[in-house]
Amino acid sequence: MFTARKWIFLIFLISQTSANYLPPLVPPNLKKVNSQIFTNLTLNLNEILASLRLQKLGNSTECGAKISQLVTDIKTGNPESVAFLDALGKPGPGVTTGNFLLLGNYDMCGTGALGNQTSGNVYKNCVVMATLKLGSLPLSLTWTGCSPPECSSTSDVRGVLDQIAALINKSRIIQTDPSSWSVQCDVEQKFDAGAYVAVMILSLSGFLVVVGTMWYLLEPVVLSITDRGRDDTTVLVQAEETEHGDEDPDKKLSNLEEKYRTSNQSGRILGLLGPLLKCFSLQKTMGTLFSTSTKPGQVLCLNGIRVLSINWVVLGHAYAFSPYYIAGYSYVADLMKRRGFMVIQNGLPSVDSFFALSGFLVTYLLLKQLSKRGGMSPLQWVAFYVHRYVRLTVPYLVAMLVEGWLYRLLTSGPRSQQMFSSSLSAHETCKKYWYTNLLYINNLVPFKGNGGCLGQGWYLANDMQFFILAPIFIVLLFWRPLIGLLGTIGSIVSSAIAAAVITAVYHLGPAFTADTNQDDYWLLYNKPWIRITPYLVGILGGWVYWRWGGMISTRVERLPEWLKVVYAAPLWAVTAAVQYGVVCGLYQDIQKVQLHHINPSEVDSVFYQSTARIAWSLSLTLQILLCQCGLGGFINSLLSWTGWQILARLTYSVFLLHIGLMTVLFGQLRHPLFLNPDFEFSVLYLGILAISYLSAAVLYLTVEQPIANLEAMTYRKTK
Structure with a gap:
């Protein structure tokens, strides 16, 4: 029967091999290797747990004490302990076929179920990566779970991991170098100058598209009004000439243009801005996008x-991202045996x-x-x-x-x-x-x-x-x-x-x-x-x-x-x-x-x-x-x-x-x-x-x- 200690131990040992956007190296004897992992983690689990006493972590830091308390209190059914262990990544089916990926329940961290149990104290999601060696086989492993509020910094969690790594080495079944272990916990992503610039540019672009689209629709109406104003000006000039026939025509026209200066300047401004605004109109850009017309000389x-x-x-690139989340590397090994897979590889x-x-x-x-x-x-x-x-x-x-x-x-x-x-x-x-x-x-x-x-x-x-x-x-x-x-x-x-x-x-x-x-x-x-x-x-x-x-x-x-x-x-x-x-x-x-x-x-x-x-x-x-x-x-x-x-x-x-x-x-x-x-x-x-x-x-x-x-x-x- 798996106890709380066994779960805590397994969550640090069983996960997936990390990748750098590349297909992982697959051992030629994959099934044999996975069988060794499964056998050592099950048949020898009691021997490992005999030396792995998590309660000792409480003597070092507040973070270690909190983790030890959570593990101990699971026996009493403490809701916070239950939620903490429930959110941790756990071993699933398919270990012998390469399913080493254990993603905890991310949504229980933060202000989720764990936050409800701790009166709003925030649990952070953490990713632990460790290089272990099972015999001569090196394994780069990762695991995700929730870190308690007492582990306020990455160094706090790292201190606990160093002690766990030292205890694992005492088992002599799996060896690890504590310095190779790393942990990365969620940090609040904040707006910085670049984010504000991005929002401003996107907002400006959206605004110009809206204005350009509206102008494309309203331009005929606006221009007709402007043209009507110019026609009224011509009529008034003729009327002034009739009434003051001997007055200088240029002076009379200048006086009338001054009257309608605002209308004429608006027309000139619209004549300048109109073509610029229409460059952003959806009518024009969509017309270009969906055009299928061709011209002579095109290399179609x-x-x-x-x-x-x-x-x-x-x-x-889609395949290159997938190793982060592949749950069975035996499938990757089968893919690599296909000649057609070279199109991706x-x-x-x-x-x-x-x-x-x-x-x-x-x-x-x-x-x-x-x-x-x-x-x-x-x-x-x-x-x-x-x-x-x-x-x-x-x-x-x-x-x-x-x-x-x-x-x-x-x-x-x-x-x-x-x-x-x-x-x-x-x-x-x-x-x-x-x-x-x-x-x-x-x-x-x-x-x-x-x-x-x-x-x-x-x-x-x-x-x-x-x-x-x-x-x-x-x-x-x-x-x-x-x-x-x-x-x-x-x-x-x-x-x-x-x-x-x-x-x-x-x-x-x-x-x-x-x-x-x-x-x-x-x-x-x-x-x-x-x-x-x-x-x-x-x-x-x-x-x-x-x-x-x-x-x-x-x-x-x-x-x-x-x-x-x-x-x-x-x-x-x-x-x-x-x-x-x-x-x-x-x-x-x-x-x-x-x-x-x-x-x-x-x-x-x-x-x-x-x-x-x-x-x-x-x-x-x-x-x-x-x-x-x-x-x-x-x-x-x-x-x-x-x-x-x-x-x-x-x-x-x-x-x-x-x-x-x-x-x-x-x-x-x-x-x-x-x-x-x-x-x-x-x-x-x-x-x-x-x-x-x-x-x-x-x-x-x-x-x-x-x-x-x-x-x-x-x-x-x-x-």
Whole structure:
């Protein structure tokens, strides 16, 4: 029979392995390991409890005394003790299949059931993490429960944990280093300067949307009134001229205009503010969002590729968050045995797709302008960069403010403190490095960091840096094609060599796995000299399409359908096979790392890291050219479907918002996730995707498109 002491002991020992947004390392003999854990914690429990006397904790601190009292008073049925133990995380079913997650009843902490029993004294939710060793097997464990008011500080709870760890070591069954134990208790999240700025900006945006929408509706009425005033003025002028025929007409008109000065100034003000306010109107922004009209020269297949790529990115991040709450790692081990799981496990090419698309589109559009004008003036080059910076930065800033300062105020859950109060949380990184994001240097400052404020911001920094450099390659390709071609190819080769050298020097694997040194991996993952490869390939693709796309399309149109298939089928087959190899080619290597702790050979790692980005982006760029030149068949029809345009306009906002939304979602969870069968994760992913697109639509309608409308009023004048 389990006593109160046994429950107290178990809550510190049985929980889930923590993760850093990565699939955990799964022991190859998982069932045997779990059997050992279960056997030692049950058959040897009495021996452990014989030396674990929690009452002794009362001799040290007020916190320890309170815990000892709660455990002792459970025998008498003390309501506070019952509620305290009821709120603690307890062992559930599935221990032998990897269910080590024990989330206490979070809602009983604070002013919940425990608050009612203590006359309002607040119990805080705490998360305890401890590294234990069962034989030769290290386990990183976590547990959540309520901490009594007497344990007012984290150090109080830590003092109790140190004593518990020392008593556990005396059992000689499970060993632990007390210094490795950590505890994090809820702290009140307060408004700070950043939160106030976020609220002000969101309020201003909402106000402008409301006013702009109302003005769009009322403008005809207001202008008609203004026009009527001007008509009355004309009639009065004619009357004055009739009555004072010999008086100076200019003087008479001046006197009359003075009479109606207020009306005329209002008209002029409305004429100036009207177009600005209409930029925020929902009628205009929704019209843009839901428009499916096309223009000659558009590369329509990019819309479908963009939407599918962002959905792939969200899929990978949705799985990356789930290890925090997975209740059975045997399911993870089964997932890793599936070759199809590589789409999630090795989904990094989804980001390379965006780099390639960006390089292709920038090159194609800029070459069209250069060929039309024969060059660009200094003012036009300034507008070229300002246009890009404004369009990206304003919605980026709003997303930073919301995720970095507001989400933590809106989220509460068993593990929300870990997500919002750690040194790596969005709030802390935003406070420290917000300026690096606005300068688009957050992939370099800090040098070994994940992107400053907003983890996904590293991509935007790279993309902006590539955009700044792109005209160098594009102008050379326009004026000196041979030099431009050699320079672009040489840069691609140099980037591949840099990736190979970094991989070899730092002994990095071919993919980002749970045992990868994250500090070293950032040298490879988010640095511009490594990630520029697909962007440069996209530049070459845009140049090829601008220079020869029309000619190839004309010749392809003359071919019979069967001959088009003969030409296109091998190219599609080869590019698809290369892409499959890039994504799934690491199946054996990742299996060795994740399931058997065997690192792949350095040769394999160097080869993959230096060639995978080139292979993926070349294949994708060739597929775009096939679609645009009439050899895409049903694939082009699918990717160029006009309905993709609506979702494609939201992809930037989805990219900005989806990780923050997942942080809130997972931070609110009160229960573990049982992802087996796959249906549960599918529902979770589709829900995240739907929420991301709905939130993106709000950001698009209230910030992104209104700013685009305002900026376009000025940008068009420089063209």
